[in-house]
Amino acid sequence: MITLQAPTTASPACCGKVGSYRLLSAKWFCAFQGKMMLRWFTAVVALAYSTSPARPYFDTGNSLYEFCQNPRTYAICLGTIIGHYDMLLANGYDCGPDNHRTKQQIMDIVVKYLKDNPAERSDVAALATYKAMIAAFACKKLP
Incomplete structure (x- = not known):
């Protein structure tokens, strides 16, 4: 009441x-x-x-390199790199025949690139994958 x-x-x-x-x-x-x-x-x-400061990308080369160094986050590293590689191909790049390449080989190339170029790890992780693939497989943009 x-x-x-x-x-x-x-x-x-x-x-x-x-x-x-x-x-x-x-x-x-x-x-x-x-x-x-x-x-x-x-x-x-x-x-x-x-929330962290806004940035136009999710991962830097540093974070990707850290994922790849830790056995617990190996799957994240592999999935991220293969996703970057697939997007490179989907955006019209030709990196030669893929029938003999393995996911592990592609990941090893990117990790080696990040290890050999520490100054570029602060860039976008996808850019590091792009540069590593261009250097390793001479990928070219299709017309």
């Missing part, structure tokens, strides 16, 4: 006002609304601090 009380200067301000009267039994609503505001504020702050 909702009871109404005339406002007095001694009564605390509550978010549940009806006209000039306060809802006494709606204190739970005030507490709920305060908790919701706190949750929203916490979520916004957490989101703001969890």
